Amino acid sequence: xxxxxxxxxxxxxxxxxxxxxxxxxxxxxxxxxxxxxxxxxxxxxxxxxxxxxxxxxxxxxxxxxxxxxxxxxxxxxxxxxxxxxxxxxxxxxxxxxxxxxxxxxxxxxxxxxxxxxxxxxxxxxxxxxxxxxxxxxxxxxxxxxxxxxxxxxxxxxxxxxxxxxxxxxxxxxxxxxxxxxxxxxxxxxxxxxxxxxxxxxxxxxxxxxxxxxxxxxxxxxxxxxxxxxxxxxxxxxxxxxxxxxxxxxxxxxxxxxxxxxxxxxxxxxxxxxxxxxxxxxxxxxxxxxxxxxxxxxxxxxxxxxxxxxxxxxxxxxxxxxxxxxxxxxxxxxxxxxxxxxxxxxxxxxxxxxxxxxxxxxxxxxxxxxxxxxxxxxxxxxxxxxxxxxxxxxxxxxxxxxxxxxxxxxxxxxxxxxxxxxxxxxxxxxxxxxxxxxxxxxxxxxxxxxxxxxxxxx
Amino acid sequence: xxxxxxxxxxxxxxxxxxxxxxxxxxxxxxxxxxxxxxxxxxxxxxxxxxxxxxxxxxxxxxxxxxxxxxxxxxxxxxxxxxxxxxxxxxxxxxxxxxxxxxxxxxxxxxxxxxxxxxxxxxxxxxxxxxxxxxxxxxxxxxxxxxxxxxxxxxxxxxxxxxxxxxxxxxxxxxxxxxxxxxxxxxxxxxxxxxxxxxxxxxxxxxxxxxxxxxxxxxxxxxxxxxxxxxxxxxxxxxxxxxxxxxxxxxxxxxxxxxxxxxxxxxxxxxxxxxxxxxxxxxxxxxxxxxxxxxxxxxxxxxxxxxxxxxxxxxxxxxxxxxxxxxxxxxxxxxxxxxxxxxxxxxxxxxxxxxxxxxxxxxxxxxxxxxxxxxxxxxxxxxxxxxxxxxxxxxxxxxxxxxxxxxxxxxxxxxxxxxxxxxxxxxxxxxxxxxxxxxxxxxxxxxxxxxxxxxxxx
Numbered sequence: 028x029x030x031x032x033x034x035x036x037x038x039x040x041x042x043x044x045x046x047x048x049x050x051x052x053x054x055x056x057x058x059x060x061x062x063x064x065x066x067x068x069x070x071x072x073x074x075x076x077x078x079x080x081x082x083x084x085x086x087x088x089x090x091x092x093x094x095x096x097x098x099x100x101x102x103x104x105x106x107x108x109x110x111x112x113x114x115x116x117x118x119x120x121x122x123x124x125x126x127x128x129x130x131x132x133x134x135x136x137x138x139x140x141x142x143x144x145x146x147x148x149x150x151x152x153x154x155x156x157x158x159x160x161x162x163x164x165x166x167x168x169x170x171x172x173x174x175x176x177x178x179x180x181x182x183x184x185x186x187x188x189x190x191x192x193x194x195x196x197x198x199x200x201x202x203x204x205x206x207x208x209x210x211x212x213x214x215x216x217x218x219x220x221x222x223x224x225x226x227x228x229x230x231x232x233x234x235x236x237x238x239x240x241x242x243x244x245x246x247x248x249x250x251x252x253x254x255x256x257x258x259x260x261x262x263x264x265x266x267x268x269x270x271x272x273x274x275x276x277x278x279x280x281x282x283x284x285x286x287x288x289x290x291x292x293x294x295x296x297x298x299x300x301x302x303x304x305x306x307x308x309x310x311x312x313x314x315x316x317x318x319x320x321x322x323x324x325x326x327x328x329x330x331x332x333x334x335x336x337x338x339x340x341x342x343x344x345x346x347x348x349x350x351x352x353x354x355x356x357x358x359x360x361x362x363x364x365x366x367x368x369x370x371x372x373x374x375x376x377x378x379x380x381x382x383x384x385x386x387x388x389x390x391x392x393x394x395x396x397x398x399x400x401x402x403x404x405x406x407x408x409x410x411x412x413x414x415x416x417x418x419x420x421x422x423x424x425x426x427x428x429x430x431x432x433x434x435x436x437x438x439x440x441x442x443x444x445x446x447x448x449x450x451x452x453x454x455x456x457x458x459x460x461x462x463x464x465x466x467x468x469x470x471x472x473x474x475x476x477x478x479x480x481x482x483x484x
Numbered sequence: 485x486x487x488x489x490x491x492x493x494x495x496x497x498x499x500x501x502x503x504x505x506x507x508x509x510x511x512x513x514x515x516x517x518x519x520x521x522x523x524x525x526x527x528x529x530x531x532x533x534x535x536x537x538x539x540x541x542x543x544x545x546x547x548x549x550x551x552x553x554x555x556x557x558x559x560x561x562x563x564x565x566x567x568x569x570x571x572x573x574x575x576x577x578x579x580x581x582x583x584x585x586x587x588x589x590x591x592x593x594x595x596x597x598x599x600x601x602x603x604x605x606x607x608x609x610x611x612x613x614x615x616x617x618x619x620x621x622x623x624x625x626x627x628x629x630x631x632x633x634x635x636x637x638x639x640x641x642x643x644x645x646x647x648x649x650x651x652x653x654x655x656x657x658x659x660x661x662x663x664x665x666x667x668x669x670x671x672x673x674x675x676x677x678x679x680x681x682x683x684x685x686x687x688x689x690x691x692x693x694x695x696x697x698x699x700x701x702x703x704x705x706x707x708x709x710x711x712x713x714x715x716x717x718x719x720x721x722x723x724x725x726x727x728x729x730x731x732x733x734x735x736x737x738x739x740x741x742x743x744x745x746x747x748x749x750x751x752x753x754x755x756x757x758x759x760x761x762x763x764x765x766x767x768x769x770x771x772x773x774x775x776x777x778x779x780x781x782x783x784x785x786x787x788x789x790x791x792x793x794x795x796x797x798x799x800x801x802x803x804x805x806x807x808x809x810x811x812x813x814x815x816x817x818x819x820x821x822x823x824x825x826x827x828x829x830x831x832x833x834x835x836x837x838x839x840x841x842x843x844x845x846x847x848x849x850x851x852x853x854x855x856x857x858x859x860x861x862x863x864x865x866x867x868x869x870x871x872x873x874x875x876x877x878x879x880x881x882x883x884x885x886x887x888x889x890x891x892x893x894x895x896x897x898x899x900x901x902x903x904x905x906x907x908x909x910x911x912x913x914x915x916x917x918x919x920x921x922x923x924x925x926x927x928x929x930x931x932x933x934x935x936x937x938x939x940x941x
Binding site: 030031032033035037038100101103104105111115133135136137141174177178196197198200201203204205206399402403404405406407408443445446448449451452455 | 487488489490492494495557558560561562568572590592593594598631634635653654657658660661662663856859860861862863864865900902903905906908909912
């Protein structure tokens with residue numbers, strides 16, 4: 028159809044491999060460091076947390092990494108996900124640009140997160156553990172981990188930021204319906220948690236702290252592995268199924284993107300759609316502008332330093348070189364909890380450092396305006412995180428109108444917002460403020476980066 | 485693929501017509517009656533509420549009714565919806581049966597309701613009104629009407645049962661994000677509403693009452709049309725796109741259903757999947773068992789009388805012959821608000837009367853057990869309404885195991901449950917009681933049916 032709205036791949040065309048950008052990068056990413064010895068991490072440093080195949084993926088340099096059959100069998104429930112042409116949005120914007128989006132909200136939990144939770148659960152099951160320990164903030168990751176655990180017969184313990192645990196009973200109920208156990212973090216179940224509670228009995232929790240609790244439990248218990256929702260290389264790898272599909276679907280549509288856009292929190296959904304297109308360029312294919320869009324209240328790419336930093340509050344995970352606001356940085360409250368992380372995936376950070384992408388940030392009123400326009404034209408009500416990518420795409424389309432250019436824009440609509448209606452209510456009631464982080468706090472946080480070799484961003 | 489999990493139709497294969505079962509029925513359905521004159525309804529009786537094409541569809545006798553281009557253009561956002569084979573559920577049930585389901589949760593509002601809201605909004609826009617008035621209980625219909633209105637540039641006023649208005653702020657927020665106005669019903673905006681409030685200032689509302697408010701507004705205002713989410717013939721017609729697609733997808737799968745199952749509230753989602761298969765049988769094709777599954781607390785097919793009754797509390801809509809519990813019947817509280825309606829679509833009632841289908845009912849603990857098993861195996865967390873169909877499918881699959889029969893079962897998974905987590909919380913906390921309606925109340929309600937010609941069910 029010449030006026031197609033969506034481009035579907037049959038499940039027989041589900042990708043057989045994830046794409047590992049390391050194979051095509053001009054320089055390898057800086058190694059992870061053991062936080063105690065500050066020497067490059069080796070397999071033994073990670074073996075308490077991850078199954079062997081996952082550790083291999085952390086260090087992998089080959090381009091195509093096979094997606095195991097049982098993972099593909101579950102992916103096929105909703106994958107390949109649809110690629111849409113946003114024709115009604117284009118019309119309302121009166122732009123000569125073509126806007127495409129990849130829609131990850133069709134997954135059972137409504138976001139891109141199962142792309143990696145299913146793979147991680149499979150490898151952990153294969154590795155012989157009985158239980159996964161993980162953290163969650165907004166709940167998108169936690170519910171996806173719970174979903175994956177239920178399919179592979181793994182117990183799932185989820186350390187959920189206490190503030191979210193109390194404010195988001197529906198997300199918690201989703202995890203529990205899948206059979207997972209939710210624990211408000213900080214908890215009394217870990218040394219890290221007890222330490223925090225001793226200092227502050229009513230601690231509201233943070234993502235970095237919940238990560239440390241899950242890591243501690245996975246280290247202590249032989250029957251328990253650690254799963255995480257973003258940042259590390261294997262997570263980024265699993266998300267590339269999005270971009271590999273998008274490459275084939277753009278070909279179906281007879282177009283190739285001039286611009287690829289994703290929102291960035293930990294970086295995995297962004298990398299998932301962007302890396303396969305960067306790979307095309309690195310191997311001599313067409314050049315694409317790659318744009319990461321982040322919240323102004325937590326702008327690790329725009330304002331962070333590219334430096335070694337801790338991934339979690341308890342300093343149990345490896346030191347990773349990344350664009351970071353410092354592991355002590357506490358972003359102000361805003362409605363995209365999935366983007367409230369102090370650092371950026373090391374691979375995304377390295378790609379940024381190599382000049383292969385650009386970043387921009389928006390305040391939340393601007394991104395909600397974009398999301399509501401999108402809902403009223405395209406019909407899908409997006410997750411607040413996804414609204415960042417939509418804002419970026421709309422602004423590029425408006426630039427195209429001004430410049431009279433018919434560029435092709437592709438963005439990742441990483442999830443629906445049916446669990447995020449409180450944010451839309453706040454917007455409707457005028458309660459959604461454009462909060463900035465405190466510059467003094469940021470400077471203080473950056474001053475405590477753990478290594479000397481801090482390079483200016 | 486021989487082990488396919490889902491069967492997708494390209495959007496070029498989106499049906500061009502809805503299926504009108506009236507063309508194939510051995511006897512025509514009893515006519516609607518004007519509630520004042522008790523004579524068969526004519527076009528003029530409905531012209532204040534509906535555009536001409538919708539009224540034509542109420543009376544239509546031709547088999548295939550064309551889906552207008554602009555409606556198909558919007559359907560293509562998510563249609564054809566996927567047909568899934570529930571292989572993991574089959575395995576857990578250890579059944580020789582094959583279980584297929586059609587998944588309507590991929591629509592922007594997460595249910596089958598946009599299949600008709602989009603069509604209704606198109607016809608109303610074409611008819612020249614500026615505004616739609618409608619009612620909503622659970623909010624699935626209201627949000628779908630709001631979505632459709634936003635796409636066609638119609639204002640949408642939604643009379644929302646006051647109890648839901650207060651208990652479901654997220655559903656309300658979804659409607660408002662699409663630009664609709666939600667009014668708690670009973671309201672001061674209508675004669676019917678004011679009358680109820682005068683009798684009972686803290687009236688919690690009911691679907692029949694909210695319908696009357698919307699109908700009254702549409703009658704009074706020239707610029708306003710009335711839209712409804714189930715029951716009437718045109719709504720049932722629009723939902724048949726589900727079954728027409730399913731016929732083609734079952735062919736792709738190389739199977740034909742021995743059993744087709746849907747949940748029944750007003751009857752439209754059930755009819756949507758079932759009628760095209762009944763039509764095949766009526767035209768000499770294969771016979772299929774057709775099963776409607778309803779809540780034990782509101783069992784219009786199982787326990788209602790087949791008689792003329794009012795569709796709404798204010799007696800503004802036509803008298804329709806249907807399986808009814810009486811328009812004064814107040815079902816006890818249970819968690820499938822979308823199935824809390826006293827009557828059954830006249831066409832479904834007629835099909836039941838002709839012996840072309842069977843009905844069964846379940847208490848809510850049984851249907852939630854089924855829904856949770858489904859979530860943990862298939863990954864999709866279903867709407868409580870859809871859990872009825874799942875329960876029916878599981879019980880048929882278990883019968884097949886007992887009998888050693890490999891029958892083919894197809895059911896309609898009419899929506900996801902992401903807006904219904906409060907119900908899952910109640911289930912998890914053991915607060916979900918199996919409530920029965922009061923037999924005395926039912927007898928009283930049935931004693932007040934408006935016409936003499938009441939036939940025993």
